[in-house]
Amino acid sequence: MGKAMQKQLAWGAQMDLALLREFVRVEPYDGKFKATDKTQRMRGTGSNEEVTEQVQILQDLVDRRAAAEETKKTKKEKEQKRRDSLDSTGSQFCLEAEQRIKHADDHAYRMHRLEFDKEE
Numbered sequence: 001m002g003k004a005m006q007k008q009l010a011w012g013a014q015m016d017l018a019l020l021r022e023f024v025r026v027e028p029y030d031g032k033f034k035a036t037d038k039t040q041r042m043r044g045t046g047s048n049e050e051v052t053e054q055v056q057i058l059q060d061l062v063d064r065r066a067a068a069e070e071t072k073k074t075k076k077e078k079e080q081k082r083r084d085s086l087d088s089t090g091s092q093f094c095l096e097a098e099q100r101i102k103h104a105d106d107h108a109y110r111m112h113r114l115e116f117d118k119e120e
Contacts, residue, residue: 013054016054017053017054017057020054020057020058020061021057023057023061024057024060024061027064
């Protein structure tokens, strides 16, 4: 089984439950989560059966992971929209600048041409 003089641990349902409790306490997904209470869950399913603490904790972890993924997804979508907006705004500014320069160049050319015509 193991090396001599090494302690061994018997893993069981109590250890699973303790590990899940610690996992929930640490909040690895760090997402905002609205916990529903037990009676609301029972009303939603239409059953009166009792759910064990282990099942509740596992479901809570699944919900937190889903919430964290959704938060990341919405954050990425928001950032992409911002980038697209900046790209279109930048393109618009470039076109406006090109038009202003063209107009200024045309004006300068006309003024130079008028001076040239006056000299002749």
